[in-house]
Amino acid sequence: xxxxxxxxxxxxxxxxxxxxxxxxxxxxxxxxxxxxxxxxxxxxxxxxxxxxxxxxxxxxxxxxxxxxxxxxxxxxxxxxxxxxxxxxxxxxxxxxxxxxxxxxxxxxxxxxxxxxxxxxxxxxxxxxxxxxxxxxxxxxxx
Amino acid sequence: xxxxxxxxxxxxxxxxxxxxxxxxxxxxxxxxxxxxxxxxxxxxxxxxxxxxxxxxxxxxxxxxxxxxxxxxxxxxxxxxxxxxxxxxxxxxxxxxxxxxxxxxxxxxxxxxxxxxxxxxxxxxxxxxxxxxxxxxxxxxxxxxxxxxxxx
Numbered sequence: 001x002x003x004x005x006x007x008x009x010x011x012x013x014x015x016x017x018x019x020x021x022x023x024x025x026x027x028x029x030x031x032x033x034x035x036x037x038x039x040x041x042x043x044x045x046x047x048x049x050x051x052x053x054x055x056x057x058x059x060x061x062x063x064x065x066x067x068x069x070x071x072x073x074x075x076x077x078x079x080x081x082x083x084x085x086x087x088x089x090x091x092x093x094x095x096x097x098x099x100x101x102x103x104x105x106x107x108x109x110x111x112x113x114x115x116x117x118x119x120x121x122x123x124x125x126x127x128x129x130x131x132x133x134x135x136x137x138x139x140x141x142x
Numbered sequence: 143x144x145x146x147x148x149x150x151x152x153x154x155x156x157x158x159x160x161x162x163x164x165x166x167x168x169x170x171x172x173x174x175x176x177x178x179x180x181x182x183x184x185x186x187x188x189x190x191x192x193x194x195x196x197x198x199x200x201x202x203x204x205x206x207x208x209x210x211x212x213x214x215x216x217x218x219x220x221x222x223x224x225x226x227x228x229x230x231x232x233x234x235x236x237x238x239x240x241x242x243x244x245x246x247x248x249x250x251x252x253x254x255x256x257x258x259x260x261x262x263x264x265x266x267x268x269x270x271x272x273x274x275x276x277x278x279x280x281x282x283x284x285x286x287x288x289x290x291x292x293x
Contacts, residue, residue: 002178002181020288026183027180027182029180029181106177107178107290112282128279131263131278131291131293132263134293135293136293137174137178137290137291137293138263138290138291139258139288139289139290139291140282140288140290141288142282142285142286142287142288
């Protein structure tokens with residue numbers, strides 16, 4: 001069983017990454033997909049705490065995460081790919097790398113920003129950071 | 143007409159391009175590709191070695207000697223990867239090209255109709271090794287194919 005982490009942010013490229021993964025099912029080999037959305041509300045929390053409780057904020061960002069995951073989950077269900085999903089809080093790249101390690105993933109497949117002329121793997125981008133934070137193979141889908 | 147197009151599509155073999163420089167990273171890129179070969183339904187592997195242009199540094203050598211030297215260096219860099227892919231029983235071919243690594247990788251990927259690229263996230267040349275993943279970064283900016291980066 002190939003255990004694949006697909007970080008999802010609701011973007012077009014993340015969707016293409018997921019489609020690449022769904023394509024692996026054609027091989028007839030068993031795959032298991034872990035969808036992860038990372039919410040990084042740390043900065044905004046500081047200011048928002050003045051007007052909303054922590055619990056309210058957590059619920060709000062969790063809901064944002066679930067929303068970002070919804071379309072991807074639907075795609076996986078339609079393709080009958082076994083999966084789990086999660087919303088985590090923290091800095092995106094580190095949270096993705098830690099999650100992959102913690103859940104024994106074999107590889108990470110993720111989208112990069114389709115910027116065209118500019119490199120899709122610019123220093124400081126989430127994809128770039130993930131590549132440097134994990135020992136796992138990272139497939140970048142553009 | 144439509145039907146025959148579809149049929150051609152179906153028998154189209156999935157190709158993977160692996161730039162190989164003889165480094166441990168490129169060896170691991172080969173291993174990772176082999177780990178995923180069934181899932182990715184890869185039917186053909188192209189092992190590519192990119193050599194620097196030797197002409198400016200070796201003015202005393204003839205074009206023929208330069209070619210021979212380049213070929214030798216390339217074969218040496220490819221040796222382990224070739225044996226590994228051969229042992230796995232995968233159809234493969236090798237290419238030795240001269241030029242800048244990233245543009246050459248992107249160009250060959252296009253020429254052979256590769257479906258994806260597996261490569262080390264670092265390595266490919268002494269200078270490039272200092273700049274983390276610079277060849278990988280440049281390659282990604284020059285291709286729209288999925289690129290799997292391996293540590």
